[in-house]
Amino acid sequence: MNNISFWEKESFLGPYDFVILGGGIVGLSTALHLKKQQPEASVLVLERGTFPSGASTKNAGFACFGSPTELLDDLTKMSTEQVYGLVQKRYRGLQLLQETLGPEAIGLEPQGGYEVFRIGQENHFLNTVQSLPEFNTALREILPFSPVFREVSVEDYGFGMQGLCGIIRIEGEAQIHTGKMMKALWQKVLKAGVMILSGVCVTGFHEEGQQVSIQTLDHTNILGRKLCITMNGFTQSLIPELPVKPGRAQVLITKPIESLKLRGSFHYDAGYYYFRNVGNRILLGGGRNLDFAGEETMEMGNTPKIMDSLHLLLQEMILPGVLFEEDIRWSGIMGVGPEKNYILERISPNVCVGVRMGGMGVALGSLVGLELSELALISGN
Ligand SMILES: Cc1cc2nc3c(=O)[nH]c(=O)nc-3n(C[C@H](O)[C@H](O)[C@H](O)COP(=O)(O)OP(=O)(O)OC[C@H]3O[C@@H](n4cnc5c(N)ncnc54)[C@H](O)[C@@H]3O)c2cc1C
Structure with missing residues (x-):
């Protein structure tokens, strides 16, 4: 250990009830839900960056649930239930994000979305348009607006773009201010009584009886009773065998x-x-x-x-x-990873993971945080 004082050991090193690795949207949402469900629990988030520094503060801020060509592509790899199930989860995640922080704090702009096709992609466009009625029928069951997808004219919706052969409008898609959203989430988590230590790079962990010992780059050991790993694209640095x-x-x-x-x-x-x-x-x-x-x-x-x-x-x-x-x-x-779905699982009695958000973590992140907190609250023994 690294010249740790008695005071530091008493006040900073735990054991915490829950330790979360990664302060992105999933990690912070997990912390918030744990505190909501167990207000007396001590919850610590360890984040490598000065502030969240993974995908959650770098993304494009699309509040989206899947474009028509994406769904078509997904249907070649996944069952219909899985594809629409994921759309539903993305939408629920976005609702949860809005309920948690409010539309203003996330800079929500409900301007709608579009999928555009360029000259040369006419066949691809026509095939996609042909599948819209089926998509709209299926999505009517899970989204509160209809039709979700409709063909619109390049003249009216081209916004000055050049060389397009077709456009599909996506109802219900919105844009957020990613920076505002993550700052508001960080502040809410702190206000809820969660401890966040940033600038802490975790290098490993191992279970010691009923506790998990977490090692950091500066050779500090932090103890937690339960560990939640939400390092998403960086997960392999700690758990190489996980398919992410x-x-x-x-x-x-x-x-x-x-x-x-x-x-x-x-x-x-x-x-x-x-x-x-x-x-x-x-x-x-x-x-x-x-x-x-x-x-x-x-x-x-x-x-x-x-x-x-x-x-x-x-x-x-x-x-x-x-x-x-x-x-x-x-x-x-x-x-x-090889599958579009996220990984939410317990990898050992006291360690759970919520990772592999793909390009949709703004949409999924709040829901995965909630689900991960519920998994962590269940005893793994
Ligand atoms: C350019 C870009 C555009 C995107 N656009 C969209 C979009 O428009 N809409 C959408 O829904 N999704 C989008 N995404 C995807 C979305 O941003 C992610 O799916 C989501 O942010 C993942 O959140 P997370 O909390 O799982 O991971 P992250 O935000 O990556 O959080 C993981 C955290 O773990 C920390 N960490 C890593 N290693 C360690 C360690 N050893 N010790 C401690 N901490 C560590 C990282 O610093 C990071 O803050 C985009 C992603 C990118 C990169």
Whole structure:
């Protein structure tokens, strides 16, 4: 141990009733629900960054539940029940997020969403449009608005974009301010009496009887009775055998554009590209499909191949003829895997995990936090 004083041992090292690894949307939501369900319990969140530094503060802020081509693709890999079940969970997660923090605190803008198709993708567009009645019928059972998907005209909904052959409007999709949302969640968790220690990198853990001992990079040992792991794309650094891999996603935001018409969130190329307005800026991300192997990394960074593809998309399709400047570029690490569904399981009597949110953790995160807290509250012995 690292020159730990009696006072530090008494007040900081536990044993806590619950220790949560990772202060993203899932970790913080788990902490909040644990405190709600057991107000007397001591709950500690350990976060590696100065503030949450995984995907939860790096994402695009789409409050979405699945675009038509994404659902079509999912149906080739999953059963109908699984696909619609996941849509329902994303929607419930978004409702829970709003109920927890309120629409203002998360900067909610219910502007709707769109899936766009480019000239050359006419067949893909027609096939997708043909599947809309079936989707709308199924979604009527689980979403409170109908029809969810409808074809709209490029003239009316093109927002000045160029080279489109078709657009599908997605009702009920909204945009949030990711930074405001995470700050509000962090503050709410603190107010609930949860202890958060940031700048703490966890390097390992092991069970010692009824307790779990957690090791940090500065050789401190912290004790917890129950451990919840919510490190998502970074999980393999502690549990290599779990089927969740890192998937980096690169993003840019432009400087403000005076004449910007575009409003709402947009999916393109089976969801591999996504863009939206943030005020009168464009936030654009994607291109992971250009280099899946290279993007399977926990290292933050941007690559010329992917950033060039984002710039080209801006110039040719999203902002044709508009002078724009990139303002900031960044990346975030998602947790991805062979299946779309998230992993929620107990891996040993006192250790539970809630990871692999894919590209949908804004939507799923609050619900997974609730489910993980319920799992952790059940005795694992
Ligand atoms: C660029 C991008 C765009 C996205 N866009 C959207 C979107 O529009 N809509 C949507 O629904 N989803 C989107 N997502 C996905 C969504 O952001 C994630 O699914 C979600 O944030 C995952 O939350 P989490 O809490 O599981 O993980 P994270 O937010 O990644 O949290 C894990 C935390 O663990 C911490 N950590 C890691 N290692 C350690 C360690 N050793 N010790 C202690 N702490 C550690 C990290 O710092 C991090 O804060 C996007 C993701 C990215 C990257």
